[in-house]
Amino acid sequence: MNTTPPILSMQYVTKKFVGTVALDDVSFDLKSGEILAVVGENGAGKSTLMKILSGNFGHNDFDGEILLNGKKCRFDDVKDAEAAGIVMIHQEINLELDLSITENIMLGCLPQTPIGLIDWKKAHARAVTLMKLLNMHDIDVEKNVRDLSVSDQQSVSIARALNRNPKILILDEPTSCLNKSETQTLFDIIRDLRSKGLSCLYISHKIDELFEICDRALVLRDGKKISEYEKKDFDSKIIIEDIIGRKIDNVLPKVSEELGEEVMRVENFTIAHPYAFGKTILENVSFSIRKGEILGLYGLVGSGRSELLGSIFGSVNKLAGEIYLNGQRVEISSPIKAKQLGIGMVTEDRKKDGFIGMMSIKHNVSITVLKEISKYHLIDTRLEDQVTSKFADKMRIKTSNMDSNANTLSGGNQQKLIIAKWLATKLKILLLDEPTRGIDVGTKFEIYSLIKTLASQGLSIIVTSSEVQELIGLCDRFLVLSHGQVRKELLRKEATESNLLFYSLAN
Amino acid sequence: MNLKIKPINKVLKMQESGILLVIILFTIIITSINPVFITEKNLANVFRSTGFTLITTLGMTLVLISGGIDLSVGSVYALGGTISALCLVAGLPIPVAILLGLLAGILVGAVNGWIIVKLNIPPLIVTLGMMYIARGVVYVTTQGVPVYPLPDQFISIEHFDLFGSVPSVLIIAIVLSLLFQIILRNTPFGRAVYAVGGNSEAARISGIDDKKIKLAVYMITSFLAAVAGIMMTSRLGSSQANAGTGYEMTVISAAIIGGTSTYGGVGTILGSALGALFIEMLSNSLTLARISVYWQNVVIGVVLVLAVVIDTYRRKIIQRNEIIQTKVSKAL
Numbered sequence: 001m002n003t004t005p006p007i008l009s010m011q012y013v014t015k016k017f018v019g020t021v022a023l024d025d026v027s028f029d030l031k032s033g034e035i036l037a038v039v040g041e042n043g044a045g046k047s048t049l050m051k052i053l054s055g056n057f058g059h060n061d062f063d064g065e066i067l068l069n070g071k072k073c074r075f076d077d078v079k080d081a082e083a084a085g086i087v088m089i090h091q092e093i094n095l096e097l098d099l100s101i102t103e104n105i106m107l108g109c110l111p112q113t114p115i116g117l118i119d120w121k122k123a124h125a126r127a128v129t130l131m132k133l134l135n136m137h138d139i140d141v142e143k144n145v146r147d148l149s150v151s152d153q154q155s156v157s158i159a160r161a162l163n164r165n166p167k168i169l170i171l172d173e174p175t176s177c178l179n180k181s182e183t184q185t186l187f188d189i190i191r192d193l194r195s196k197g198l199s200c201l202y203i204s205h206k207i208d209e210l211f212e213i214c215d216r217a218l219v220l221r222d223g224k225k226i227s228e229y230e231k232k233d234f235d236s237k238i239i240i241e242d243i244i245g246r247k248i249d250n251v252l253p254k255v256s257e258e259l260g261e262e263v264m265r266v267e268n269f270t271i272a273h274p275y276a277f278g279k280t281i282l283e284n285v286s287f288s289i290r291k292g293e294i295l296g297l298y299g300l301v302g303s304g305r306s307e308l309l310g311s312i313f314g315s316v317n318k319l320a321g322e323i324y325l326n327g328q329r330v331e332i333s334s335p336i337k338a339k340q341l342g343i344g345m346v347t348e349d350r351k352k353d354g355f356i357g358m359m360s361i362k363h364n365v366s367i368t369v370l371k372e373i374s375k376y377h378l379i380d381t382r383l384e385d386q387v388t389s390k391f392a393d394k395m396r397i398k399t400s401n402m403d404s405n406a407n408t409l410s411g412g413n414q415q416k417l418i419i420a421k422w423l424a425t426k427l428k429i430l431l432l433d434e435p436t437r438g439i440d441v442g443t444k445f446e447i448y449s450l451i452k453t454l455a456s457q458g459l460s461i462i463v464t465s466s467e468v469q470e471l472i473g474l475c476d477r478f479l480v481l482s483h484g485q486v487r488k489e490l491l492r493k494e495a496t497e498s499n500l501l502f503y504s505l506a507n
Numbered sequence: 508m509n510l511k512i513k514p515i516n517k518v519l520k521m522q523e524s525g526i527l528l529v530i531i532l533f534t535i536i537i538t539s540i541n542p543v544f545i546t547e548k549n550l551a552n553v554f555r556s557t558g559f560t561l562i563t564t565l566g567m568t569l570v571l572i573s574g575g576i577d578l579s580v581g582s583v584y585a586l587g588g589t590i591s592a593l594c595l596v597a598g599l600p601i602p603v604a605i606l607l608g609l610l611a612g613i614l615v616g617a618v619n620g621w622i623i624v625k626l627n628i629p630p631l632i633v634t635l636g637m638m639y640i641a642r643g644v645v646y647v648t649t650q651g652v653p654v655y656p657l658p659d660q661f662i663s664i665e666h667f668d669l670f671g672s673v674p675s676v677l678i679i680a681i682v683l684s685l686l687f688q689i690i691l692r693n694t695p696f697g698r699a700v701y702a703v704g705g706n707s708e709a710a711r712i713s714g715i716d717d718k719k720i721k722l723a724v725y726m727i728t729s730f731l732a733a734v735a736g737i738m739m740t741s742r743l744g745s746s747q748a749n750a751g752t753g754y755e756m757t758v759i760s761a762a763i764i765g766g767t768s769t770y771g772g773v774g775t776i777l778g779s780a781l782g783a784l785f786i787e788m789l790s791n792s793l794t795l796a797r798i799s800v801y802w803q804n805v806v807i808g809v810v811l812v813l814a815v816v817i818d819t820y821r822r823k824i825i826q827r828n829e830i831i832q833t834k835v836s837k838a839l
Contacts, residue, residue: 313712315711315712335711335712335713336714336715336716338714339713339714340714347712352708352709353708354709354712355706355709356701356705356706356709357705357706358705358773359701359702359705359772363701363702366698367698367702367713367715368714370695370698370715371695377694378689378693378694379693379695379698421713425714
């Protein structure tokens with residue numbers, strides 16, 4: 001037995017919301033310099049637990065104890081928790097985009113000169129020091145955060161957290177917008193911080209990442225602590241089974257090997273860079289896709305995956321290039337045109353442009369087929385009910401009421417809703433940009449198998465993902481984008497995690 | 508749990524329930540204070556002014572739902588009336604004069620919409636500019652002098668009362684309300700207006716022509732403002748250059764009191780109609796109670812803010828209940 005008390009100990013924590021128990025008697029310890037993974041499906045209680053720890057729920061809101069270094073603590077709010085050295089970095093990057101890096105890092109604690117003005121010299125110096133800690137040596141801290149890449153923004157979030165001198169850092173899905181190499185950089189940073197004595201709670205859906213970075217894993221399900229594993233006992237199958245609460249036979253369903261004729265051919269696509277004016281993000285990209293095929297687009301963030309999908313769909317302008325559908329040249333100038341031609345798109349950021357939160361689930365599904373379900377310019381509500389429930393069932397959207405707002409659905413169900421609205425159209429090609437981002441493990445597998453089913457029914461699907469494993473399990477063929485080009489085309493049997501990565505980095 | 512929430516939610520969910528209740532209570536209170544309120548003559552007054560407000564409120568409801576705003580309606584109201592009056596004075600036939608007044612309205616709306624959509628300028632700024640421009644055009648063309656005399660036949664349009672006491676402007680407003688109720692609830696266009704206001708990017712990605720929708724709502728609103736302005740010209744027998752000053756605020760307030768969200772995506776025609784009725788009842792009863800006109804502004808302002816506060820809380824309650832319901836049904 002170790003006699004020194006753990007740096008953090010949460011004991012018998014129970015949190016009830018009206019009607020539901022979010023956390024049920026959960027206890028765990030965190031040792032100094034340890035990285036503890038907290039895993040579980042959405043709704044398993046991870047975020048509630050972290051909100052309690054970070055002071056978002058005050059000490060009157062839950063039952064149980066928080067002990068820091070063996071001493072009982074009571075937090076009224078986030079400030080109390082931060083003062084005690086507990087800082088949380090949220091999943092969604094929470095920065096003021098139009099403020100500078102320095103301002104973001106120092107927000108709320110900007111140093112002042114004796115006469116009460118902001119001491120910019122000191123502030124910038126502090127920001128530079130912190131960014132250097134994160135291996136960003138030559139970044140201009142006066143730059144607006146909006147102009148940074150997502151991974152650099154992530155670093156700014158971490159720098160902001162470090163500025164609070166934390167002893168315990170809570171990382172909520174920190175890699176959800178990072179690609180493999182950026183993730184590695186983040187891990188190096190975390191390891192470095194650990195060696196300096198910082199403890200971390202690490203929340204993620206990506207099991208392989210946990211194995212890499214964490215010393216111990218805590219599995220939650222339905223608000224209860226299910227199991228705890230030391231690093232030496234890590235086993236992905238066992239942990240996933242603990243998370244979803246049932247046995248899994250094979251990780252991904254089998255694919256049909258028979259593919260149909262060519263459905264779409266993209267030729268010489270050149271697309272402007274979204275941020276760098278006058279530059280291109282992709283040049284002369286050509287490829288084709290066959291009926292019933294699942295084509296994976298892999299590339300690092302900034303390789304132009306999303307832009308390529310967007311330009312096929314007509315939501316992003318292309319500088320040059322041609323599209324052929326069934327051998328016929330077509331012009332796709334807008335999503336309206338794409339929809340008419342049988343192309344649908346599920347965007348990367350579903351909250352931003354995937355669905356309409358204040359609209360009912362039903363209306364969100366029928367939005368793509370308003371004309372088709374109308375007679376004499378009036379919507380036929382009975383037909384609408386039929387169509388929407390058919391596709392909601394097909395996508396297995398879990399809801400008791402199709403008239404509830406789409407906001408009330410879980411992330412995974414929102415994603416299914418977005419796919420359902422496209423299935424309602426005369427869909428031939430579906431473009432999926434990061435279809436399982438921020439979705440819990442159980443629903444992820446459900447979405448994979450739905451994608452496979454759709455392909456086996458003859459739908460052609462192009463999918464991008466930051467998770468190599470996900471793509472490998474899903475796709476028939478792979479295109480690796482790098483340096484503005486299709487660097488490599490790989491067939492299913494040739495594709496491995498390492499060669500996909502290799503080509504995405506290769507010059 | 509489920510059973511307990513549902514009835515409450517149903518009542519709360521019917522967006523118009525709040526304002527309807529307020530109107531009923533208000534009528535009872537005001538009548539017990541001053542019985543003159545409920546007399547036929549006074550009610551006709553209330554309904555007449557409700558009609559004038561409501562016509563444009565219908566369009567404003569569409570604009571607000573689509574996520575925009577239109578500050579130029581007061582000036583377009585004056586412009587429509589003035590153009591028609593000038594045409595009549597010039598001797599053009601009544602239908603032609605009315606048509607030209609309406610066309611002027613549609614044109615202003617098209618310019619508003621075009622600048623908002625094509626040049627991507629915030630609606631608040633575009634329509635604020637248009638508010639000055641249209642008003643300016645009215646003053647330039649009339650030199651600020653009332654335009655009259657107008658033909659009796661034209662004047663009789665507004666002065667025609669169905670069954671001797673139902674003002675024609677109210678009939679027009681009701682017919683338009685029914686029409687817009689159907690448009691908003693049962694047509695692809697109406698659904699698209701909600702979608703564009705709820706999340707214009709998501710609507711665009713879903714293959715909805717968000718630009719066309721936005722252009723249309725501004726054209727519709729200006730058209731309706733011109734309708735109301737022409738009716739007022741008919742009522743007064745002359746066009747006034749300062750007609751409809753502050754009208755945009757009344758109209759926007761009516762829509763908001765009726766539950767239309769200024770964030771877009773939410774609102775109903777019934778709600779807006781009740782909002783328009785309530786605003787006119789309020790100012791009528793304050794006049795009956797001999798409360799100074801100056802105080803009326805204070806009261807309307809308070810009511811407006813109160814309406815939004817209540818609406819915000821109502822929405823929070825619904826959302827909370829819905830989330831609980833989803834959780835409960837998942838747990839079962």
